[in-house]
C-alpha cells in the first residue's frame with residue numbers, strides 16, 4: 283500500500299483528495315494543478331513547468347502575480363481589509379471608481395459600483411435596468427453566458443450549465459445570437475444584420491412587447507459560447523432600436539474587457555456606448571472584484587439598498603484592481619493584446635490550412651481567439667471528443683488550454699497578454715503537434 287502511495291504524483295494525490303472532499307458538480311476544465319505562478323508560467327504540484335493559455339479563465343490579462351499588484355495587496359491588507367463600503371467609506375473604492383470612469387466613460391456622466399463576481403455584476407445590472415425602466419422583461423442571446431447565480435443562469439443559454447437547477451427566473455426571453463460566418467453566409471454583413479434586427483422587431487410582436495422589455499444583454503464577443511463576434515452593423519442597429527424603444531442596452535464585458543480584444547472594452551471596436559455594462563475577471567488580476575457601470579442618470583434609478591453587498595468593493599480588491607489598471611496602462615496592455623492576437627491568429631489560420639477537415643472556423647477579436655474542431659470540414663459536425671483529447675494531451679505536454687462553445691468543440695486562447703513571444707510560440711507549437719498527432 284505504502285509502495286503504491288509513493289508511485290502517484292502529488293497532482294494525482296490532490297485530485298484523489300478533491301474527489302473525496304469536493305462535490306462532483308464543480309467542473310474540471312483542465313486536469314492540471316498549480317502551486318505558484320508568474321507571468322504566463324505556472325509551476326504545478328510536482329514542480330513541472332506549465333504554459334498558461336487559460337489565464338484562470340480570462341482573469342490574468344496582466345499575468346500571474348504582477349509585482350505592483352502583489353505589493354498593493356500586501357500594503358492594503360496591512361492598513362484595512364474590510365469595513366463594508368456602506369458602513370465606513372474608504373478612498374480606495376473612490377480611486378478605483380475614478381479610474382474606471384476615466385478609462386470607460388459611458389457618455390457625459392458615468393457612475394460605477396463594485397461587486398465580487400461577474401455573475402453578481404449581471405444580477406445588479408438587471409436590477410438597475412428594471413428599476414430605471416419600470417419594465418420586467420430581459421432579452422438574452424442563444425449561446426450567451428452570464429454566470430451561475432439564478433438570474434445569471436436564467437440568462438445563460440448552454441443547457442448543461444443549468445440542468446436540473448430550475449425553475450428559472452421569469453420574464454427572460456431569448457433570441458438567436460447574430461452568428462455571421464464569413465465564409466458561409468450568402469448575405470453581406472449589412473444585409474444579415476438588417477435581417478436579424480427585423481426578426482427582433484417581429485419578436486416584439488409575437489413574444490414580448492418592446493414596452494415591457496427593460497434590457498437586452500449581449501456579449502459582443504461570446505465567451506463561453508465559443509468566441510462568436512457580433513457584427514458591427516448589427517450592434518449599431520441594436521443600439522438604435524434600443525434607444526428608440528427605451529430598452530437598456532447592456533454589454534457584458536466580463537470576459538472581453540481589459541485589453542483582451544486589444545482595447546479596454548470590446549465595445550470600443552463598435553463605436554457604440556451601452557447604457558449599462560458589466561466587468562470582472564481581469565480587472566483584479568484574480569482578486570474577486572467586478573463592476574457595473576452605466577450612464578449616471580440610469581444608475582441613479584436604483585433605490586436605496588437594492589444593490590450592493592457586504593464585501594462588494596472590498597478595500598484589498600479595490601487596491602488590487604487599481605494597481606492592475608495602472609500596471610496595464612504602463613505596459614500598454616492593449617498593444618500587447620493586438621500583438622498576441624496577431625501571432626495567435628496567424629498560427630490558427632495556418633493550422634486551419636493544414637487540416638481543413640479537422641479545424642473549422644478561426645474567429646475572435648484581438649487576442650480573444652478560438653478555433654472549432656469539426657468532422658469532415660463541416661461546422662455542423664462538432665468534434666467535442668477530439669477537443670477534450672487535445673486539451674488532456676496538451677496538459678500532459680505542459681500546456682494549459684480550455685474549451686468553449688455550446689457543443690464543447692472550440693479551443694480558445696485566454697493567455698496572459700504579458701506572455702513572451704517565445705513562450706507563446708512554444709505553447710502554439712505544442713498545440714499544433716498535439717492536433718496533428720490526434721487528428
Ligand SMILES: Cc1ncc(COP(=O)(O)O)c(C=O)c1O
Pocket residue numbers: 339399400401402404427428429430501505506534535536537562563
Ligand atoms: C461574459 C460573462 N459574464 C459573466 C460571467 C460570470 O462571471 P463569474 O464567474 O465571475 O461570476 C462570465 C464568466 O465566465 C462571463 O464570461
